[in-house]
Amino acid sequence: AQKVTQAQTEISVVEKEDVTLDCVYETRDTTYYLFWYKQPPSGELVFLIRRNSFDEQNEISGRYSWNFQKSTSSFNFTITASQVVDSAVYFCALSEARNNDMRFGAGTRLTVKP
Amino acid sequence: DVKVTQSSRYLVKRTGEKVFLECVQDMDHENMFWYRQDPGLGLRLIYFSYDVKMKEKGDIPEGYSVSREKKERFSLILESASTNQTSMYLCASSLGGSGANVLTFGAGSRLTVL
Secondary structure (H helix, E strand, O other), rough: OOEOOOOOEEEEEEOOOOOOOEEEOOOOOOOOEEEEEOOOOOOOOEEEEEEOOOOOOOEEEEEEEEEEHHHOOEEEEEEEEOOHHOOOEEEEEEEOOOOOOOOEEOOEEEEOOO | OOOOOOOEEEEOOOOOOEEEEEEEEOOOOOEEEEEEEOOEEEEEEEEEEOOHHHHEOOOOOOOOOEEEEOOOEEEEEEEOOOHHHHHEEEEEEEEEOOOOOOOOEOOOOOEEEO
């Protein structure tokens, strides 16, 4: 089955710092989908972004940006000018095209201090 | 607003009890999932279902079973609860078809087994 690794267990930054959350994946499929979800302190996971394996174009949404590199099997997430409200656990996930079962990484807990 | 509803937010059970965790979605989604979330381990897939009365084992099915008698409802059953099943349980659903589909999560059920 597919595998997702988030090596950073916890990251702590001060407000307005930039921070990058790393995600490395493994899959045998040529067609797959990568996701990032956010789990705020309230607990409910919220979808942030999805990329397919054929689209390596980086994406920016406000202070959030994502860097997808197939050569290194990575899908990293950068928050620019972090804010206290960004404090959450962030999960990277992977689904293969022919399956519907999504696998998640262990998550990275981000704490943004004022 | 689309929703995945988990019937119990917090449960406390005793070792050996039979435990039912219920999940209902109102989005007419084909796929439903049960994950457990533990610190440092992220979300691990227990079981999932592509359709009514169909089920597939995930990565950690031992000690669990599931039931999907209706499209909107997916139940997780612990036949004889044990202390190592103390965890947060997350239900999710998605459209069928391919791995591209985003999961919508419930708020979670925190189970403590004494």
